[in-house]
Each structure stands twice: as C-alpha cells, then as structure tokens.
Amino acid sequence: MTSHHHGRLAASEVVPTLLALLLTSCVLTGCNGGKELATQNGVLITPPETISTFRLAGSLGMAVTDQSAKMVSMRDEHNTVVIFADPGGQAYVNGKAVAQPAGGVVRADGVLFVPVSFEPAIRAALRRAPPPAETASPLPSPAPAAPPRPAALGLVVIDPGHGGQDPGATSIYGDQEKHIVLDVALAAAERLAQSGVNVRMTREDDRFVELEARADMANRCRADLFVSIHADSARNRGAEGFTVYVPRLATRSSTLAADSIAYRLKVAGVASRGRKEANYRVLVRTVCPAVLVELGYLSNGREAARLASASYRQLVAEAIANGIVDYLQGS
Numbered sequence: 001m002t003s004h005h006h007g008r009l010a011a012s013e014v015v016p017t018l019l020a021l022l023l024t025s026c027v028l029t030g031c032n033g034g035k036e037l038a039t040q041n042g043v044l045i046t047p048p049e050t051i052s053t054f055r056l057a058g059s060l061g062m063a064v065t066d067q068s069a070k071m072v073s074m075r076d077e078h079n080t081v082v083i084f085a086d087p088g089g090q091a092y093v094n095g096k097a098v099a100q101p102a103g104g105v106v107r108a109d110g111v112l113f114v115p116v117s118f119e120p121a122i123r124a125a126l127r128r129a130p131p132p133a134e135t136a137s138p139l140p141s142p143a144p145a146a147p148p149r150p151a152a153l154g155l156v157v158i159d160p161g162h163g164g165q166d167p168g169a170t171s172i173y174g175d176q177e178k179h180i181v182l183d184v185a186l187a188a189a190e191r192l193a194q195s196g197v198n199v200r201m202t203r204e205d206d207r208f209v210e211l212e213a214r215a216d217m218a219n220r221c222r223a224d225l226f227v228s229i230h231a232d233s234a235r236n237r238g239a240e241g242f243t244v245y246v247p248r249l250a251t252r253s254s255t256l257a258a259d260s261i262a263y264r265l266k267v268a269g270v271a272s273r274g275r276k277e278a279n280y281r282v283l284v285r286t287v288c289p290a291v292l293v294e295l296g297y298l299s300n301g302r303e304a305a306r307l308a309s310a311s312y313r314q315l316v317a318e319a320i321a322n323g324i325v326d327y328l329q330g331s
Contacts, residue, residue, distance in 0.1 A: 164208025169233035171298035187317035215285030261323030
C-alpha cells in the first residue's frame with residue numbers, strides 16, 4: 001500500500017478497497033440519478049462498465065463544451081450531444097432523445113459517468129457530414145517557391161505531478177517527488193521537441209496546479225496525448241518498478257500509448273510492473289488518449305537512489321519520449 005504522503009494505493013490493494021467502497025456507495029445512493037460517488041486516494045469510485053463523459057467525447061471525436069453537476073454537452077462540426085443526469089440519465093443528439101440507453105448516470109468528483117452502452121447508441125444517432133459537392137476540376141496550382149515545412153508529429157501535454165505546496169511522496173533519502181518528476185518531464189519535453197513533437201507543459205517550475213486545470217489544458221489545445229508523470233511509494237519497501245496507468249475501459253489509443261512507453265522503459269532496463277487500469281482524476285477528465293506513468297518506488301532504496309541520479313532521470317525521460325514518438329508514428 002502506498003504511504004498516506006503519496007496518496008495512491010498499489011493496484012493489488014486498490015481493487016478490494018474500491019469494490020467495498022463501491023458497494024457501500026451503491027447501497028446508500030441507489031447508484032442512479034447523478035448521485036455523487038466517493039474518491040479514494042485520487043482514484044474515482046465508479047460502477048463497473050462506466051466511462052466519463054470526457055472519455056466518451058474523445059471516443060466520439062467530439063469536444064466537451066459545457067458541463068455541470070447535472071449535465072454535459074459535447075459538439076463536433078455537425079452534431080450537439082447533451083446528457084442529463086436527472087431525471088433518468090437521458091442523452092439527446094441534436095435535440096432528439098436517444099431511445100436507448102437511459103439511466104445509470106452517476107457523478108464522481110464533479111464528472112458524469114455513463115454506461116459504456118451510451119457510446120454505440122449516441123454514435124448511431126449522429127448526423128454524418130454531407131458528401132462534398134461536385135465541382136469542376138481546378139486548374140493546376142503553380143509549383144511552390146520552396147518546399148513546405150513538414151507537419152509536426154503531434155501535440156502532447158506533459159504533466160509533472162504535484163508541485164508547490166503539494167510535494168507528493170518523499171524518498172527514503174529525502175528527495176521530493178515533485179522535483180524528480182519535473183526534472184524527468186522537462187527532459188522528456190526537450191527530447192520530444194527535438195523529434196518534431198509540439199509539447200505543452202502543465203507546469204515548468206515548482207508551482208501548484210489543480211488537477212482539473214491539468215486536464216483542461218489538454219482539452220483546450222486538443223492534444224493528441226496527455227502524459228502525467230509521477231513516482232510511487234509503498235509501505236512495502238521491496239515494491240519496485242515503473243507502472244503505466246490508463247483509465248478503466250480505456251480506448252485502444254490510450255492502451256497503445258501506454259504499451260509504447262512501457263516497452264521503451266523496459267528496453268532501457270527499468271524494472272516493470274506493466275500496464276494497469278485506474279480512474280485517476282487527470283485521466284478521466286481528458287478527452288484525448290491519456291496515460292499516467294509511475295517512474296518507480298521512492299520507498300525502495302535502490303529505486304530511490306537511481307531516481308536521485310541525474311543520468312538515470314535522463315535515461316527514463318528519453319525512454320518515455322521515445323515511447324511517445326513510437327505511438328505518434330504508429331510504430
């Protein structure tokens with residue numbers, strides 16, 4: 001189990017705890033009508049087979065344009081989708097109620113979660129783009145004066161966890177998580193920029209940024225990928241290895257990104273705990289594919305010593321950046 005300083009549980013201990021809390025919550029609230037569900041150490045406690053409306057929007061190729069405790073709206077060029085938590089959890093596409101499904105909408109940490117069955121029902125009701133009108137063949141364009149610049153590989157938001165008054169975990173040698181992950185994130189961002197990736201940072205120095213603001217940045221700039229970087233801690237001093245998290249019921253794009261990063265970290269020689277699922281707040285609030293990387297355990301003497309080394313942090317940063325590039329290139 002992670003220490004209370006870090007605020008996250010090892011995955012093997014999270015599941016029983018979450019199930020117990022979820023059952024208690026369902027008994028108390030009836031699991032309907034947009035009831036507010038609990039959070040546990042940064043993980044949202046939601047019923048199985050539900051996804052956040054942010055993740056739903058991303059899967060549908062839409063953007064969340066408005067949200068409240070009772071409703072969320074999302075749009076693309078041709079459609080508007082509105083989902084209401086009360087009464088009955090109904091979805092509307094372009095002003096028309098979707099026949100199925102209805103109900104089962106819950107709220108956790110201010111975010112609405114809907115059954116996964118909402119996606120195919122809404123997708124079937126979306127208005128398709130009209131076919132392009134036939135036009136006369138245009139005249140040949142003159143040759144450009146200079147070759148065009150290659151398009152950027154993609155836009156990635158890098159999120160160094162914690163910061164400011166929130167130090168995160170502290171290693172057995174006294175190093176704070178917020179400083180370690182910022183150093184890794186900055187080095188990863190530099191390597192990504194050298195590879196032709198546009199990079200935005202949620203923070204570039206030791207400042208506090210709200211979790212909602214981190215996800216909002218990725219949503220506003222329509223990022224291709226959101227990567228949050230953390231370091232773990234546990235009461236079990238023997239726990240070691242990096243972990244790459246995706247949200248529960250993650251999209252294929254999120255799992256591909258996670259697997260690309262995990263592969264590069266393993267190739268670099270970093271002990272691995274693989275890919276796991278957890279509804280961390282920053283993951284469920286993003287529309288784009290999103291992953292959270294735990295660099296290793298600051299409670300483990302060997303890993304804490306490695307992460308205190310600038311050369312090891314650079315190695316880890318380059319592995320993460322290479323994994324991101326692999327994903328963006330479709331490798």
